[in-house]
Amino acid sequence: MRILTYAQAISEALVIGMRENPKVFITGIGVDYPVGVFGTTREAFDEFGRSRVFDSPSMENALTGICIGASAMGMRPVLVHHRNDFMFLAFDQMINLAAKWRYMYGGNAGQVPVVVRGIIGRGWGQGATHSQSLQSPIAHFPGISVVMPAMPADAKGLIISALKSPSPVVILEHRTLFDIKGEVPEGYYETPIGQANILRVGSDISLVCTSYMVIEAMRAAEFLSKFGISVEVVDLRSIRPLDEKTIINSVIKTGRLVVADTSWVQYGVASEIAALVAEKAFNYLKAPVTRIGLPDSPTPSAKVLEDVFYPSANTLQQAITKTLGRKDVIAQISSEIDNFKGPY
Amino acid sequence: MQKIGFPVETFKDLGQRKNRLAIFESLLEIRFTEEMIADNYKDQKMRTAVHLGTGQEAVAVGVCTNLMKGDAVFSHHRSHNHFLASGGSVFELVAELYGSKNGCSKGRGGSVHLNHRNKVFFVSTAILGQSIPLAVGSALSFAMEKSGQVAVAFFGDATWEEGVIYESLNFAAIHSLPVLFVCENNKYSTESPLSVRRAENSEFTQRAISFGVDAIKGNGNDVYEVFNLVSEIFSKMRKNPKPYLIELDTYRWREHVGPNFDHEAGRTFRSKVELEEWQKNDPIVAIKNYLIEKDSFSETELKSIEGNILSEINSEFKRAQNSPKPDKESIFENSGEF
Numbered sequence: 001m002r003i004l005t006y007a008q009a010i011s012e013a014l015v016i017g018m019r020e021n022p023k024v025f026i027t028g029i030g031v032d033y034p035v036g037v038f039g040t041t042r043e044a045f046d047e048f049g050r051s052r053v054f055d056s057p058s059m060e061n062a063l064t065g066i067c068i069g070a071s072a073m074g075m076r077p078v079l080v081h082h083r084n085d086f087m088f089l090a091f092d093q094m095i096n097l098a099a100k101w102r103y104m105y106g107g108n109a110g111q112v113p114v115v116v117r118g119i120i121g122r123g124w125g126q127g128a129t130h131s132q133s134l135q136s137p138i139a140h141f142p143g144i145s146v147v148m149p150a151m152p153a154d155a156k157g158l159i160i161s162a163l164k165s166p167s168p169v170v171i172l173e174h175r176t177l178f179d180i181k182g183e184v185p186e187g188y189y190e191t192p193i194g195q196a197n198i199l200r201v202g203s204d205i206s207l208v209c210t211s212y213m214v215i216e217a218m219r220a221a222e223f224l225s226k227f228g229i230s231v232e233v234v235d236l237r238s239i240r241p242l243d244e245k246t247i248i249n250s251v252i253k254t255g256r257l258v259v260a261d262t263s264w265v266q267y268g269v270a271s272e273i274a275a276l277v278a279e280k281a282f283n284y285l286k287a288p289v290t291r292i293g294l295p296d297s298p299t300p301s302a303k304v305l306e307d308v309f310y311p312s313a314n315t316l317q318q319a320i321t322k323t324l325g326r327k328d329v330i331a332q333i334s335s336e337i338d339n340f341k342g343p344y
Numbered sequence: 345m346q347k348i349g350f351p352v353e354t355f356k357d358l359g360q361r362k363n364r365l366a367i368f369e370s371l372l373e374i375r376f377t378e379e380m381i382a383d384n385y386k387d388q389k390m391r392t393a394v395h396l397g398t399g400q401e402a403v404a405v406g407v408c409t410n411l412m413k414g415d416a417v418f419s420h421h422r423s424h425n426h427f428l429a430s431g432g433s434v435f436e437l438v439a440e441l442y443g444s445k446n447g448c449s450k451g452r453g454g455s456v457h458l459n460h461r462n463k464v465f466f467v468s469t470a471i472l473g474q475s476i477p478l479a480v481g482s483a484l485s486f487a488m489e490k491s492g493q494v495a496v497a498f499f500g501d502a503t504w505e506e507g508v509i510y511e512s513l514n515f516a517a518i519h520s521l522p523v524l525f526v527c528e529n530n531k532y533s534t535e536s537p538l539s540v541r542r543a544e545n546s547e548f549t550q551r552a553i554s555f556g557v558d559a560i561k562g563n564g565n566d567v568y569e570v571f572n573l574v575s576e577i578f579s580k581m582r583k584n585p586k587p588y589l590i591e592l593d594t595y596r597w598r599e600h601v602g603p604n605f606d607h608e609a610g611r612t613f614r615s616k617v618e619l620e621e622w623q624k625n626d627p628i629v630a631i632k633n634y635l636i637e638k639d640s641f642s643e644t645e646l647k648s649i650e651g652n653i654l655s656e657i658n659s660e661f662k663r664a665q666n667s668p669k670p671d672k673e674s675i676f677e678n679s680g681e682f
Contacts (some may be wrong), residue, residue, distance in 0.1 A: 056512055057578070059515060065480070066476070066484055066512070068481060071481075072478065073485035073486070075485045097478075102679075107450070107678040108461055123542075142680070143679065167680075273659070
């Protein structure tokens with residue numbers, strides 16, 4: 001099958017979605033720049049022009065409301081934030097309005113299917129305000145879907161699904177994933193919102209992950225297989241709705257669980273899944289659940305601090321061997337060569 | 345009663361006597377409904393925070409009688425007037441206030457989250473300034489589709505203190521969107537007068553103009569003036585889309601939220617004397633006098649019209665009071681992400 005980068009897969013999904021439905025338009029800061037949001041909106045701009053792919057002033061809150069208003073009239077807006085942290089400025093519209101629209105008007109005012117893309121930053125000194133992951137605060141509220149594709153094929157399929165969804169959908173894309181390559185089917189297909197994906201089948205332990213942590217998880221699983229440890233990697237893909245069934249079934253099978261998220265542990269997705277398993281699969285657990293996320297501080301900027309801040313494949317490996325009581329695995333996973341040239 | 349507001353495509357101007365009467369009837373419908381809400385609110389059966397619009401009816405009627413099918417109105421927490429003036433039914437409004445499943449939002453919205461099935465009154469929202477970009481977004485959709493429709497954003501003077509209005513004005517101007525910003529300046533934000541919220545030399549209309557949005561002021565208690573201003577703006581806007589702003593001076597008679605007069609509730613931020621001054625400037629009395637003096641309606645004719653409207657609202661009110669509540673099992677209706 002054809003290999004595309006994550007960024008190319010997003011780009012293709014947007015073009016397909018716009019061909020499919022003339023009511024789709026893309027807006028946000030810099031969506032029509034030649035660089036096109038890390039290459040993801042350039043093809044759409046080239047094909048459909050400024051009438052459907054247009055720049056906006058820096059106005060996250062009102063622009064979200066404008067997209068909601070347009071979607072109430074039947075349009076299909078795609079709003080892009082270069083960093084999902086900027087969505088905090090738009091929380092009134094997203095949380096106080098879009099998430100509640102269908103419910104609080106009794107279903108009589110239709111739906112507001114806005115699609116909001118937010119990019120998670122990491123590294124190159126992104127620091128405290130340009131590297132957060134907002135899945136947990138957004139998914140806390142009923143009425144708004146949150147997806148976090150990790151694989152290029154899912155990035156494409158979930159965007160196409162989002163453009164068909166009757167609900168508002170937030171797509172969180174990790175900047176570190178943009179150059180990752182993978183098999184991507186041609187043409188139109190949907191990846192269902194609300195379905196996790198078992199990326200690697202295993203029998204000793206379930207490793208449930210979100211977004212970029214899926215990549216680290218696959219590295220850890222591959223490494224541990226050399227020591228006879230069989231790790232099942234569950235790529236969550238959707239944060240809300242949550243695919244409880246796939247998670248529970250995996251834990252019933254393996255009896256052990258490590259959860260890894262791109263955000264903090266407290267009140268986060270990792271905690272939600274740990275609680276879910278404690279409630280619904282407690283009797284199947286052979287060991288305590290481990291939650292992996294960011295250390296409890298804002299994100300630092302200096303490279304040496306970033307290096308210790310982010311959990312890696314090694315963090316996962318250590319959590320897994322500890323859960324399994326395997327003291328014999330002392331080797332480390334070699335870190336990937338950092339050949340990234342700034343700025344980010 | 346001839347229901348006006350939506351649809352009023354035939355309502356081209358105020359040249360006809362019957363149209364002037366219809367405006368009077370629409371004003372009365374709103375006044376009687378709001379006053380009946382105030383009277384009944386004390387029974388503690390309407391368990392929703394009501395922001396009554398008594399005294400401000402001319403703004404709603406003057407603007408909304410200019411609407412056509414396909415236009416979209418967005419409003420704020422004090423939205424009953426706009427709901428009724430743009431064709432919403434008294435029954436569905438009052439049923440919503442009583443938490444009935446037959447309310448316009450099926451008992452899920454309450455007073456501040458109204459919508460109407462005719463889709464002219466699209467929605468009202470409860471966070472200050474929240475609905476303004478919705479009107480701009482609707483106008484963006486109308487402009488992209490070149491439909492000739494217009495959008496209206498109603499808001500109060502306190503919304504000028506929120507950032508979202510500046511973002512919205514800017515965007516509407518950049519994209520030449522067919523949206524009318526209607527500022528109802530009733531001088532108070534809860535109990536705070538304009539003097540503590542706006543510098544002395546600052547004018548709302550000037551703020552809009554500085555963004556490239558044409559703006560004018562009008563008398564919000566003169567329904568004919570409002571109607572004519574908006575009629576002219578809409579006819580320009582439908583042909584040549586661009587945003588406009590009107591600031592209309594008016595006054596809310598009752599307290600910010602609830603059924604009382606401020607002086608009754610022991611509040612001193614506005615005096616009874618000030619209220620009485622504005623009550624002398626009652627938009628409904630002004631139109632009634634016009635109909636008698638210029639349109640030679642008799643006092644008796646108008647009294648009988650008033651009586652008919654009042655009795656109709658009374659029966660809609662009773663029907664709403666007796667309307668069934670939502671089934672408890674329906675709590676999740678329209679929730680979820682798909």
